[in-house]
Amino acid sequence: MRWEDVERYVSLKVSESLRWAKESDEYIASAAGLKYYPLCVEKAEGAKVWDKDGNEYIDFLTSACVYNIGHRHPKILKAISRQIDKVLNYTIAYLYEDAPVELAKKLVKITPGDFKKKVTFGFSGSDGVDSAIKAARAFTGRKGIIAFKDSYHGTTYGSLSLTGIVKPEVRGKVYPIPDVYFIEYPDPYRNSWGIDGYKDPKELVSKVLGEIESKINELGGDVAAIVFEPIQGDAGVVVPPADFIPELRKLADKYGIVLIDEEVQTGIGRTGKWWAVENFGVVPDIIVSAKALGGGMPISATIGKEEVMESVPPPLFVFTHSGHAVSATSALATLEAVEEEGLLERARRLGERALREFERMRDEFEFIGDVRGIGFLIGIDIVKSRETKEFDRNTALKICWRAWEKGLILVTFGKGGNVLRIAPPLIIKEEELERAIDIIRSSMKDVRDGKVNDEVLRFLRGW
Ligand SMILES: Cc1ncc(COP(=O)(O)O)c(C=O)c1O
Structure with missing residues (x-):
């Protein structure tokens, strides 16, 4: 070429x-x-x-x-300029800043779940997924992670290891983390069972749920988390049958597994709700957000049940620039714009x-x-x-x-x-x-x- x-x-x-x-x-x-x-x-x-x-x-x-x-939203430009007139960032690993606190408060408010939540920040969807896995493993004391075939979660070691759409022979080149198990996602249009999921959604959902439950049993229950995209993005916008995520919630509850809702691509209003999972009426244990959250500035947020997030000991959520003030200010302006407009x-x-x-x-x-x-x-x-x-x-x-x-x-x-x-x-x-x-x-x-x-x-x- x-x-x-x-x-x-x-x-x-x-x-x-x-x-x-x-x-x-x-x-x-x-x-x-x-x-x-x-x-x-x-x-x-x-x-x-x-x-x-x-x-x-x-x-x-x-x-x-x-x-x-949109690009260069006036609210964001103003918010960033206000922030850079004060301080670009000071690490919240050692001191305090207001912007990430304000953002965490707002995120807790707009995520589903009537329980106490805590937030940790990063810069990319990938590291947000890593934080969620750390929390689930620390909370449950288990190591297994169930992810889905054809999923995309990022390219840090943790998130890449859960990324099904990257072929195993490609992932294998860099030796991904072990204890990750891939299950086929319920794609109504095209799946390996030849089920027409538009006509027979129940059959498709029960097939997938059955596979997950067998895997959990095969592992003797050693499963910390199920990580799912409520709509698979990079797999080509795969919308699961309406029952799938509610059934996944029930299964996670049955086995005490942390349900991680990966909303890096689907969140911040893209599907007409703050979070795509709300289209399915389910409350996950952890939500991962990034991409649109920062309105063009790099930031990720992992928002979860307090007891799950607090089971991770310091410094395992520390990044020097985590909750970066300019990005956090931009994120707040983004959330405000979604609401006001x-x-x-x-x-x-x-x-x-x-x-x-x-x-x-x-x-x-x-x-x-x-x-x-x-x-x-x-x-x-x-x-x-x-x-x-x-x-x-x-x-x-x-x-x-x-x-x-x-x-x-x-x-x-x-x-x-x-x-x-x-x-x-x-x-x-x-x-x-x-x-x-x-x-x-x-x-x-x-x-x-x-x-x-x-x-x-x-x-x-x-x-
Ligand atoms: C669903 C999903 N998760 C995670 C990621 C990774 O995000 P980032 O590239 O910001 O690390 C992406 C990026 O495309 C994504 O679409």
Whole structure:
């Protein structure tokens, strides 16, 4: 693959972006990314992004579900500027600061569960997951962790070890932590049992629950935690049957297992509730948040039952920069913006509208196998045949390429790298949403009509 060749296949001016893509390849380790097209970001505002060559885009990736309240929200800019006028940060490992305390108070309030909770902070979803595992193991005195196949939890040692979507032979290269057991997630559309989970959700749920319970028994009950995404994100927006999470709660209670709700991608309003788990009416023991929480600044929060969180001895939750004042201030401003601007309701309303539009596209394009999601977390599953449901990664990638040329940042994810990832900022204007949907429709048409050259696949690395 030679970047020089890109310009032959793209209708945009991309020379400046290309310069940075080439330098990035030269200096930044390739494992730090799954790149699509050479788009180097120059600036961003609201739901829009501009590249180094001045091209304008609507952002359907949102920096991987970070900018739920949009890029450079004025509330965040003000809050950060107020904070940096005082102190950038002082470590809460030794002294005290107000911003992380205020944030912890707010998080305790907006997380489900009528019990006393405590919070610990980090910088990324990955370390938030690690903190949750530490708490569950310390609390139960057990070591086993049940995670799900095709899950994504991050790349620190703990979180990577629970990440099912990274193939065992790839994870194996760095010797992940032991005592992690993977169970198949109840994917209604595509599962190894051939169950149609839309028609027979009960059968699917009981299959998965049965497997978990057998594993617990096989391990003689040595299971500290079950870690789950309420909607599997990187697996391609897999929405489980409504009964699954309530049944998981019952199973965790039966065996005294800590139920860890991993909301790094799904939280902070993306599904029309603060937390996706609320769509299923379940109260978990621990919630992990990051990404959108900081509104663009790095922060994670692990919020859990007091007795679980307090079973971890100091200094096992210490990071020098944990609860960083600038990030915590930005997080508080983010939560306020979600409330003040009614973004939960907005995500629900506009998300439903978008979902209906994509369902209509399913009638137009044979390669759309499934459309699913809640709120503004939507996946469009592209297949070679509706009957076999075989992944069609190449068609999905070509749609993304054409969408890029037409002014929309769109990428893929999913078990077969074949699912279009629809995750706009919750503040997106209605006309921007309509324009983005039009771009997707016309990009699909172009791909169906053979107007996107197969050669572009050489440049798209992706999932
Ligand atoms: C569901 C989920 N968990 C955890 C992570 C890891 O978060 P981070 O990359 O901030 O460490 C991600 C990131 O994509 C994610 O989507």
